[in-house]
Structure formats: C-alpha cells, structure tokens
Amino acid sequence: MAVTFTLNGERRTVESAEGTPLLYVLTDELALQGPRFGCGLGQCGSCSVLVNGVERRSCQTPVSAVTGRSVTTLEGLPAWYAAQKKLARPPALHPVQQALIDEQAVQCGYCANGLIVKAAELLARTPRPTDAQIVQAMNGHLCRCGSYPRVLRAIRRAAAAIQVTA
Amino acid sequence: MSTRRDFIKTSGALVVGFSLGDALAAQGPPSAPGGPARSLDLKQVDTWLAIHPDNTATVYIGFAELGQGASTALLQVAGEELDLDMSQLTTVPLDTTVTPNQGGTYSSASINRGSPQIRAAAAEARRALLQLASQRLGAPTDRLAVARGVITVAGQPQPSVTYGELIGGRRFDLEVSGAAPVKSPREYRLVGSSPARTDLTDKVGGRHAYTQHARLPGMLHGRVVRPRGQAAFGVTPRVVSVDEASVRGIPCRILRRGSFVGVVAEREWDAVRAARDLKVTWDIAPTLPGNAALFTRMRSEQTQDRVVLDRGDVGAALAGAPHVVSQIVRGPYQAHAALGPNCAVADVRPDSALVISPTQDIYGTRTVLAGVLGLPAERIQVRYQEGASNYGHGTQDDVTEAAAILSQLAGRPVRVQFMRSDEHGWDNYGRAHLGDVRAAADAAGRIVAYEYQGWQHNWMNVEPSAQLAGTAPAERDGSLGVSPLNLGSMYDVANLRLVNHRVNGMGYLRGAWLRSPLDLSFSFASEQAVDQLAFLTKADPWQFRQRNIKDPRWLGVLDAVARAAKWQPRPAAAARSRSRVVTGRGIAVGTHLASYGGAVAELEVDTRTGRVRITHLYGAIDAGLAVNPGNIENQIGGQLIQTASRMLKEEVLFNTSGVTSLDWNSYPILRFSEAPAVTAIVVQRLEERSTGAGEEVMAAAAAAVANAFFDATGVRLEEYPLTPARVLAALAG
Ligand code: FES
Ligand code: FES
Numbered sequence: 090m091a092v093t094f095t096l097n098g099e100r101r102t103v104e105s106a107e108g109t110p111l112l113y114v115l116t117d118e119l120a121l122q123g124p125r126f127g128c129g130l131g132q133c134g135s136c137s138v139l140v141n142g143v144e145r146r147s148c149q150t151p152v153s154a155v156t157g158r159s160v161t162t163l164e165g166l167p168a169w170y171a172a173q174k175k176l177a178r179p180p181a182l183h184p185v186q187q188a189l190i191d192e193q194a195v196q197c198g199y200c201a202n203g204l205i206v207k208a209a210e211l212l213a214r215t216p217r218p219t220d221a222q223i224v225q226a227m228n229g230h231l232c233r234c235g236s237y238p239r240v241l242r243a244i245r246r247a248a249a250a251i252q253v254t255a
Numbered sequence: 256m257s258t259r260r261d262f263i264k265t266s267g268a269l270v271v272g273f274s275l276g277d278a279l280a281a282q283g284p285p286s287a288p289g290g291p292a293r294s295l296d297l298k299q300v301d302t303w304l305a306i307h308p309d310n311t312a313t314v315y316i317g318f319a320e321l322g323q324g325a326s327t328a329l330l331q332v333a334g335e336e337l338d339l340d341m342s343q344l345t346t347v348p349l350d351t352t353v354t355p356n357q358g359g360t361y362s363s364a365s366i367n368r369g370s371p372q373i374r375a376a377a378a379e380a381r382r383a384l385l386q387l388a389s390q391r392l393g394a395p396t397d398r399l400a401v402a403r404g405v406i407t408v409a410g411q412p413q414p415s416v417t418y419g420e421l422i423g424g425r426r427f428d429l430e431v432s433g434a435a436p437v438k439s440p441r442e443y444r445l446v447g448s449s450p451a452r453t454d455l456t457d458k459v460g461g462r463h464a465y466t467q468h469a470r471l472p473g474m475l476h477g478r479v480v481r482p483r484g485q486a487a488f489g490v491t492p493r494v495v496s497v498d499e500a501s502v503r504g505i506p507c508r509i510l511r512r513g514s515f516v517g518v519v520a521e522r523e524w525d526a527v528r529a530a531r532d533l534k535v536t537w538d539i540a541p542t543l544p545g546n547a548a549l550f551t552r553m554r555s556e557q558t559q560d561r562v563v564l565d566r567g568d569v570g571a572a573l574a575g576a577p578h579v580v581s582q583i584v585r586g587p588y589q590a591h592a593a594l595g596p597n598c599a600v601a602d603v604r605p606d607s608a609l610v611i612s613p614t615q616d617i618y619g620t621r622t623v624l625a626g627v628l629g630l631p632a633e634r635i636q637v638r639y640q641e642g643a644s645n646y647g648h649g650t651q652d653d654v655t656e657a658a659a660i661l662s663q664l665a666g667r668p669v670r671v672q673f674m675r676s677d678e679h680g681w682d683n684y685g686r687a688h689l690g691d692v693r694a695a696a697d698a699a700g701r702i703v704a705y706e707y708q709g710w711q712h713n714w715m716n717v718e719p720s721a722q723l724a725g726t727a728p729a730e731r732d733g734s735l736g737v738s739p740l741n742l743g744s745m746y747d748v749a750n751l752r753l754v755n756h757r758v759n760g761m762g763y764l765r766g767a768w769l770r771s772p773l774d775l776s777f778s779f780a781s782e783q784a785v786d787q788l789a790f791l792t793k794a795d796p797w798q799f800r801q802r803n804i805k806d807p808r809w810l811g812v813l814d815a816v817a818r819a820a821k822w823q824p825r826p827a828a829a830a831r832s833r834s835r836v837v838t839g840r841g842i843a844v845g846t847h848l849a850s851y852g853g854a855v856a857e858l859e860v861d862t863r864t865g866r867v868r869i870t871h872l873y874g875a876i877d878a879g880l881a882v883n884p885g886n887i888e889n890q891i892g893g894q895l896i897q898t899a900s901r902m903l904k905e906e907v908l909f910n911t912s913g914v915t916s917l918d919w920n921s922y923p924i925l926r927f928s929e930a931p932a933v934t935a936i937v938v939q940r941l942e943e944r945s946t947g948a949g950e951e952v953m954a955a956a957a958a959a960v961a962n963a964f965f966d967a968t969g970v971r972l973e974e975y976p977l978t979p980a981r982v983l984a985a986l987a988g
C-alpha cells in the first residue's frame with residue numbers, strides 16, 4: 090500500500106503493509122533516529138512525532154492515517170520552529186533542544202525525543218506556560234533516568250529564550 | 256619524521272627507553288571479525304591512548320558510557336595528566352578488538368577502577384613526551400612547560416614543539432611503569448571542573464545512534480516468542496506445540512532451538528505481528544509463590560546461613576539495654592525496565608561472529624556467547640553501542656544472545672528488538688529482600704547493640720535465551736548479600752552481628768544487580784531502627800546520628816545534607832498535625848560501596864487516600880576526589896528521582912505461574928507530576944581516592960523517605976513501595 094505524506098517538509102511516498110505503524114516506517118524505511126521504540130503501546134512517548142503540529146504516538150498511528158498530512162520529527166524541529174517564527178533560516182537546534190544541553194538535563198537521553206517533541210508542541214501553543222501547564226503537558230512522557238527536574242528547568246529556559254527571540 | 260633509530264643517531268644519546276616504531280594501527284574497528292587490530296595489553300601505553308599528528312588524542316576507555324558521563328570524566332583524567340584540553344580529546348566505542356578490558360561497567364566502577372589505570376598511562380606518556388621534547392628543545396625536562404599539548408621552555412613562548420609533532424600517528428611502545436610522576440590534586444585544573452558532557456548534543460539532536468538504531472547489511476528483523484512473563488526460574492518452560500498456521504499470511508520464518516522460539520522477517524512490522532500472533536502452547540510449572548506468599552515462603556525456607564560479622568555480645572547487650580527496637584523490611588522485586596527495551600544485532604557466521612550489543616561488559620558477554628554459539632571467544636567480536644539505560648544487569652545479555660541464536664539459525668544477520676513485555680517480563684530483577692533488625696541504645700542515647708538478619712536468593716547465571724535453548728538454570732555463588740556497609744558499620748557500636756540467609760532461588764524470579772543492589776531494603780530497615788532509637792531517647796534524628804558516628808566522612812555527608820535542608824533539630828513526630836494531609840521530614844545515611852551518602856526527605860501523606868507525595872529530596876555524596884562535580888550532581892539528581900520511584904511505586908507483580916507486570920501500566924514508575932524537587936550536594940575531598948558516585952545515595956534517600964513518613968504519621972513502615980493501599984493499611988495499624 091503506497092502512502093504519501095510530508096516528512097520534515099519533504100513529500101515522501103512509502104510502500105508499507107496495511108496497518109503498519111508510522112514508527113516502523115520512520116525508523117526502518119526512512120532511517121530516522123528521532124522517533125524510537127519504547128513500548129509500542131502508547132504509554133511512554135518515546136516514539137512521539139508532530140502530525141500537523143499535534144503530538145502523536147507514532148507507534149499507535151497507522152501510516153495510512155498520515156496520508157496527505159505533515160509529519161515533523163525531532164530532526165525537523167529546527168526548521169518547523171523557523172517556519173513558525175518566520176526566521177530566515179533554521180537554527181541548528183530548536184530552543185528546547187538547546188535548553189536540554191544547557192541544563193545537561195538528560196542522562197541516557199532515550200526519552201529526549203518525546204520530551205522535546207512534546208515541549209515544542211507546548212511552547213508553540215502556550216509560549217509562556219506556568220509550571221503546572223508544563224507538568225500537565227509532559228505527564229504522559231516517561232523518563233527512566235530521573236531527569237524530570239532538569240527537564241522542567243530546561244523547558245522554562247526554552248520558553249524564556251523564545252520570548253527573547255520573538 | 257624521525258624514527259627511534261635516527262633519533263638516537265642524531266642526538267647521540269638514548270634518553271628515551273622506547274621506540275617510535277610503526278605507524279599506529281587503524282583506529283576504527285576492523286571490518287571483519289577476528290583478532291585485535293591494536294594492542295590490548297593493559298601494561299602498554301598504546302593500549303590506552305594514541306596521539307595524532309594534529310595534536311589531538313584518542314583515549315581508549317574500557318567502560319561503557321551509560322549516559323552517566325563517565326567517559327567525559329575519564330577524558331578529564333587523561334587530559335589532566337597530559338595537559339590537553341577537552342576539545343583535543345576523544346574516545347571510541349567499546350569493542351573487543353579496540354578497547355582494553357577494564358572489567359564490566361558496574362558497582363560504580365568507571366571512575367573508581369578506571370581512573371587509576373588511565374591516569375598512570377597518561378602520566379607515562381607525558382613523561383616520555385617531555386623527554387623527547389627535552390632533546391628537541393635542548394632544555395632539561397624540569398624546565399619544560401606544557402599547555403594544550405604544546406611544549407615550551409618555561410617562560411619562553413618559542414621554540415615550541417607539540418605532542419603531535421613528537422609522536423603523532425606513531426606508537427609509544429612503552430610500558431606503563433607506574434613510576435611516572437602524576438600531578439598532585441592541588442595542581443588540578445581539569446579534574447574537579449565540570450566540562451559539559453560530550454554526548455548530549457547528538458542525543459538531543461537525534462544524531463546519536465542507540466543500539467536500537469544499529470543495522471547491518473542484509474539484516475532480518477527478529478523477535479522472541481516466549482510465555483508472557485517469566486515463570487519460576489528453576490523449571491524451564493517447555494514448548495508443547497507451535498501452530499504455524501496462526502501466522503500464515505505474514506511473511507516470516509519461525510526458528511527454534513529447544514524451547515527458544517523466535518521469528519524473523521524482512522520487515523520489522525511483520526516480525527512484530529508474527530511474534531504477537533504465533534500460537535505456542537507452553538507447559539509451565541506454577542511453582543512461584545506469587546506476591547501474596549513471597550515473604551512467608553522466603554522466611555520458611557531452608558537457607559544457607561552465614562554469619563557475616565559477629566562482634567561483642569549482641570544478645571547480652573540487647574537484653575540489658577533500656578531502649579530496644581526491632582524493625583522489619585519486606586522489599587519487592589523491582590525491574591530495570593529501560594525506557595527503550597534492549598536491542599542487539601548479530602551476524603553469526605560458521606566460524607566467527609560480530610555482535611553489536613548494549614552490554615555493560617563486552618568481554619564478559621563475549622565469553623558467554625562463545626558457549627551459546629559454540630565458537631571460540633577470539634572469533635567473536637563484541638561491539639558496544641549505548642542503548643537506553645538499564646542501571647544494572649537487565650536484559651542486555653539476553654537480547655544479545657537472542658540475536659546471536661537467531662542469526663545462527665537464520666544464516667543471516669538478525670536484529671532483535673525486545674518488546675515491552677519481554678523487557679518487563681523477562682528481566683533479571685532487583686531481588687526481593689526480607690530483613691529483621693534489632694538494635695538498642697543506652698540511657699545516654701548511645702547505640703549499644705545492632706543485629707541484622709537478611710534473606711534473599713542469589714543472582715542468576717543463565718540468561719533466558721540460553722536457558723530456553725537448553726542450558727540448565729543455575730545461580731551464581733557470589734552475589735551481594737548482607738554486608739556491614741549499610742548495616743550498622745557507620746555507627747560506633749560495640750556489639751554487632753550480621754547474618755545472611757541465602758534462599759535457594761530455583762522457585763523464585765530471576766535476579767541480578769539493579770542500581771544499588773539490596774541497599775534500599777537494607778537501609779529502609781536499618782535507618783528506621785536507628786531513627787526509632789532516636790525517637791525513644793527523645794533525640795533529634797540528626798543529632799542522634801551525630802552522637803553515634805565517629806567517622807568524619809559519614810559526619811561530613813550527614814551534616815552537609817542537614818544544612819542544605821535547613822534542618823531544625825526536634826524529635827521526630829513531635830510536630831504531627833491532625834489535618835487530612837500531614838507532612839514530615841526524615842534524614843538518613845547510607846551507601847553502596849566505598850562512598851558516603853546522606854539524604855533528607857520531605858513529604859506529604861494524604862491520610863484519607865493513602866497517597867504519599869515526596870516534595871523534596873536532598874542528597875549528599877562524598878566520593879573522594881570528585882573528578883567532575885557537575886556529573887555527580889546530575890547522578891545524585893537521577894538517583895533521588897529513581898529512589899522516589901522505587902519507594903513509592905515500583906513492585907514486580909506475579910502470580911504462581913508468572914510475572915504479570917508487563918508494561919508501564921502494570922509496573923508504573925514516577926511521572927513528571929510526581930517528581931520531587933531535588934537538591935544535590937557534592938562533598939569534594941581532593942586528597943581522597945575517587946570512589947563511585949553512580950549509586951551511593953539511594954540507600955540514604957530510601958530510608959529518609961521512610962523516616963519522613965514516620966515523622967508525618969507516627970507509623971513505621973515494614974514494606975515498600977508505599978502504594979496507597981499499603982499506606983492505608985499501615986495507618987489503620
Ligand atoms: S513507543 Fe509509542 S508511546 Fe511508547
Ligand atoms: S534520560 Fe534515560 S530515559 Fe530519560
């Protein structure tokens with residue numbers, strides 16, 4: 090079954106068996122390293138991507154469901170951010186990515202994909218989130234290494250950085 | 256470039272006892288599996304580092320980077336002795352053909368065991384380089400200065416020579432004598448600082464390839480097919496029948512060796528659904544105790560008993576003391592449960608194998624694979640690639656064996672990605688523990704007697720893949736058990752007795768080391784007992800511990816953490832309120848091995864729902880010389896959050912036939928909304944040997960939580976995690 094969608098700004102057509110979750114198409118056929126397998130059950134957020142700007146669990150999204158839609162992965166976040174902010178060219182990293190480095194926030198970093206995608210979605214909609222809003226948005230994303238306090242600081246920092254850019 | 260021979264001719268003196276021989280062998284791992292491409296002899300400088308013509312260096316580190324920043328810290332150690340900057344230093348992934356055997360990456364060993372070896376090799380290299388430079392610059396070595404690998408005569412910017420010019424691209428061919436001078440800690444500029452970790456930019460940018468991303472040409476996707484959730488360790492589940500028709504229509508192959516069943520497919524989704532749909536009928540012995548009978552069975556077992564320590568006369572001291580307490584702990588099995596289930600890729604040929612694995616011990620894994628595959632170890636190349644963190648011996652080796660077996664059966668490279676239920680259900684869990692403490696204090700508030708008896712089985716010696724494929728299950732002889740480290744030895748107690756009761760693990764779940772093995776249970780019991788003595792003697796818990804501890808390093812962490820938490824002395828449970836939500840604070844000390852940990856917990860208990868919310872955890876570690884204090888702070892933060900998770904939520908559920916905690920709903924961990932604030936304190940001790948910091952504050956934090964619960968409620972806990980049901984039962988008395 091052929092499915093055509095936009096991936097990080099480029100039109101792509103893939104051939105996949107009916108019902109194949111988007112995650113396997115992204116990781117195997119398109120060789121992306123952002124979205125990653127964590128549970129395959131929608132419980133952890135490791136596989137998160139943006140579909141038309143909304144965070145989705147790619148392990149629970151059949152590839153056919155993104156037909157004609159725009160999928161943004163971790164790799165595409167700087168350009169996605171640049172388009173939102175009408176920047177001439179994409180930054181090297183999305184402000185959330187940069188803030189995670191500045192706060193040395195993650196350990197193994199396996200959770201980082203989902204955390205960053207979710208936080209990017211949050212800040213696009215709610216540029217000045219309260220702590221409670223951050224926690225509520227992030228609560229469906231698990232981290233095994235205990236990075237939550239630093240990630241919270243990083244998201245605050247990213248929000249502040251975006252204010253300055255704007 | 257000069258070789259040793261023409262160097263000697265031109266200089267006329269042999270000042271450096273080594274040859275600048277052949278061009279350095281290839282840096283990267285060889286493409287074909289086989290013998291080592293470079294020296295792996297631990298006595299050779301070349302094993303540990305290589306200087307390149309552009310004046311940079313590669314350091315060959317034998318420890319796995321697990322996201323704890325150890326590779327950054329070990330580069331700091333090398334850079335310190337060599338006077339190179341972090342930007343001039345790199346390391347390479349672990350590989351049995353490239354990196355030295357420093358032993359496995361566990362017991363917080365990277366810095367503890369790793370830094371002396373790397374420091375000695377770097378110091379040896381520096382001494383040799385200075386001798387070479389002395390000839391080149393015509394000045395004695397003690398007048399030379401080095402900055403960023405550029406050697407000058409002190410006080411003169413010119414002439415200069417770089418390490419790269421002196422030896423770049425060539426071997427040292429030099430033994431590590433151990434006699435080369437090392438810097439004194441007072442001179443450190445790189446060690447003790449906190450350069451940013453080198454791995455994070457790629458990790459947040461999606462450019463870091465985890466094991467889960469490893470691919471080999473011509474590879475198939477594989478999945479294992481097992482009963483959902485492991486059964487009792489002693490009896491291997493037996494395949495009664497495999498219904499191949501159940502996956503008709505899915506392009507896949509079913510492969511089998513004994514009770515090891517797997518599927519392989521060209522496309523990953525086909526492997527996933529084939530493993531999901533394949534009907535296998537299993538014969539499983541329902542001989543587990545289940546959670547309900549776990550601890551009564553453990554206590555009633557015929558155990559192998561060992562008196563670990565017996566000092567003074569505990570019985571008499573207990574009998575004669577005015578204040579005697581006893582405390583029980585029932586600690587659950589807990590899972591490693593890496594956020595990304597483990598994954599490995601193997602290419603097994605008739606006479607050799609290449610394996611890409613998240614193992615914490617590439618050489619150990621190679622030995623085990625040799626047995627599983629029937630190949631000589633030297634013909635197996637194991638390459639480490641970082642996966643999601645396991646914090647101990649989870650399923651890394653199991654998935655590696657699974658990939659190797661499936662590749663051997665398929666005759667093609669195979670990638671095995673465990674599914675979430677494999678990861679949760681077939682883990683080598685942190686072991687359940689049952690402990691009894693009795694302790695006593697005299698009228699002056701001094702601890703006079705301490706006794707601990709602990710029950711647990713040992714670690715398992717056979718991974719599920721090998722066991723299902725036919726290897727008989729066995730336990731290890733050596734496993735961490737009752738030890739003085741967390742049990743009484745920090746206190747000045749004349750009468751001390753520790754007994755280990757080894758339970759036969761055959762009827763239980765798989766066990767192996769999970770970050771700070773057993774320590775949370777030990778300290779949960781032990782530090783509650785000590786806290787209770789403070790309570791009975793109407794003492795403040797901090798001051799009571801101060802009075803009973805002599806060792807300045809234990810006092811150091813205790814006082815550091817109390818001050819950070821702005822601890823105001825008062826007896827525990829003295830400020831209890833009658834409101835629905837009560838608050839408390841607790842303090843404790845604890846360790847894993849050689850370092851010192853202290854913690855304070857602040858929490859709230861909703862007495863109506865039984866919900867406990869930890870609001871703040873403070874943790875202090877004294878790990879001797881802190882090479883990278885920033886990293887240790889990060890490690891403390893991670894340990895505190897994981898401890899909160901393990902104390903409040905984590906418990907492997909199982910019935911008589913198997914484990915039922917198979918995902919994040921049936922094995923919940925701490926979420927964002929439940930995370931306490933954390934405060935990390937690093938006690939820097941420049942003159943002390945560096946010891947581990949990766950697991951040394953969890954014991955203290957676990958006990959601080961229990962003591963805070965007492966402060967809030969006046970109730971001592973016997974079992975964790977503190978789920979609402981358990982809390983309500985404890986409050987009801
Ligand atoms: S992998 Fe998709 S939510 Fe866990
Ligand atoms: S940093 Fe390891 S799972 Fe979050």
